[in-house]
Amino acid sequence: MYEVELKLRVEHQDLRERLATIDAKPVGTVTQVDTYYNHLTRNFAETDEALRIRRETTDSEKKAKLTYKGPLVDADSKTREELETSVGDEEIMAAILESVGFDPAATVEKTRERFRCGEYTVTLDSVTGLGEFIEVETEAEKIDPAREGAVELLERLDLDPDQGIRRSYLGLLLDAE
Amino acid sequence: MYEVELKLRVEHQDLRERLATIDAKPVGTVTQVDTYYNHLTRNFAETDEALRIRRETTDSEKKAKLTYKGPLVDADSKTREELETSVGDEEIMAAILESVGFDPAATVEKTRERFRCGEYTVTLDSVTGLGEFIEVETEAEKIDPAREGAVELLERLDLDPDQGIRRSYLGLLLDAE
Numbered sequence: 167m168y169e170v171e172l173k174l175r176v177e178h179q180d181l182r183e184r185l186a187t188i189d190a191k192p193v194g195t196v197t198q199v200d201t202y203y204n205h206l207t208r209n210f211a212e213t214d215e216a217l218r219i220r221r222e223t224t225d226s227e228k229k230a231k232l233t234y235k236g237p238l239v240d241a242d243s244k245t246r247e248e249l250e251t252s253v254g255d256e257e258i259m260a261a262i263l264e265s266v267g268f269d270p271a272a273t274v275e276k277t278r279e280r281f282r283c284g285e286y287t288v289t290l291d292s293v294t295g296l297g298e299f300i301e302v303e304t305e306a307e308k309i310d311p312a313r314e315g316a317v318e319l320l321e322r323l324d325l326d327p328d329q330g331i332r333r334s335y336l337g338l339l340l341d342a343e
Numbered sequence: 344m345y346e347v348e349l350k351l352r353v354e355h356q357d358l359r360e361r362l363a364t365i366d367a368k369p370v371g372t373v374t375q376v377d378t379y380y381n382h383l384t385r386n387f388a389e390t391d392e393a394l395r396i397r398r399e400t401t402d403s404e405k406k407a408k409l410t411y412k413g414p415l416v417d418a419d420s421k422t423r424e425e426l427e428t429s430v431g432d433e434e435i436m437a438a439i440l441e442s443v444g445f446d447p448a449a450t451v452e453k454t455r456e457r458f459r460c461g462e463y464t465v466t467l468d469s470v471t472g473l474g475e476f477i478e479v480e481t482e483a484e485k486i487d488p489a490r491e492g493a494v495e496l497l498e499r500l501d502l503d504p505d506q507g508i509r510r511s512y513l514g515l516l517l518d519a520e
Binding site: 205206207208215217232234236247249250251252253254255256258259261262265266267268 | 382383384385392394409411413424426427428429430431432433435436438439442443444445
């Protein structure tokens with residue numbers, strides 16, 4: 167399975183109404199605060215790795231995860247090793263990381279409003295310091311038809327798929343510094 | 344509050360009967376497998392720190408914790424900073440640590456059979472590679488009377504408090520290497 171994802175910078179103002187007209191169903195809002203770490207002896211931006219604590223809050227719960235992303239193992243499919251576990255107390259997890267030589271390098275804070283539209287998840291992201299975005303994603307065995315479906319969905323929302331952004335929010339924030 | 348603890352090396356054979364005669368109540372058995380880590384750039388034995396994943400199994404549950412212990416801040420009371428959080432998946436936690444430069448340095452595996460005896464917890468520890476031990480511990484505002492009570496308890500069990508061991512199981516295992 168591949169994850170196919172298209173992301174555009176777009177103001178959300180009347181997008182929710184357009185989503186309703188194409189029968190996209192709201193499936194909840196989540197706030198994610200991600201803190202990325204570097205080690206004293208290893209700059210993860212240079213090694214193409216990431217170590218992250220994510221604090222995730224929905225209406226009904228609050229949880230935290232520790233995630234490691236390894237360097238790209240396949241550039242075409244953008245495949246990386248990803249290791250993730252829940253942690254009971256994110257403040258203590260952060261204190262442990264800092265005690266053993268890690269420093270917080272960047273924080274990405276966003277609110278994600280999700281919609282379901284057939285096989286696709288549409289997400290309206292509001293990213294602190296960056297602005298508003300839309301993401302259309304799905305998982306599929308074959309990349310090309312999944313990508314075409316995402317392009318079509320964006321066109322039905324009156325958006326221009328050629329304006330796609332490949333950079334991560336972390337990358338965009340670091341670019342902006 | 345201080346934690347007062349006396350530990351002796353002793354075979355458990357008829358200790359359970361002696362514990363029954365002094366009205367110590369069994370309160371459960373737990374297995375703990377502790378893996379201690381070093382960082383490529385930092386030997387925690389030298390810096391007097393520890394980073395540990397503990398996998399704890401009882402009859403009814405299985406859980407895992409990540410713990411950091413800082414260097415001694417007060418030698419008399421043996422006070423250290425201790426940071427601990429539960430983790431959802433200890434295998435993934437271990438894989439994350441190894442991905443970011445930590446190596447497993449030592450493993451301590453023990454079964455702990457606990458008894459309650461007044462203000463004291465008595466623990467029969469069977470430590471893989473080291474043998475059998477008893478620990479008597481309590482928390483108290485004043486060290487001296489708590490220590491005297493622990494000494495008395497050991498004497499009622501026909502044990503010699505002067506044979507007390509101060510080294511941790513990790514220390515004893517590293518000594519034995």
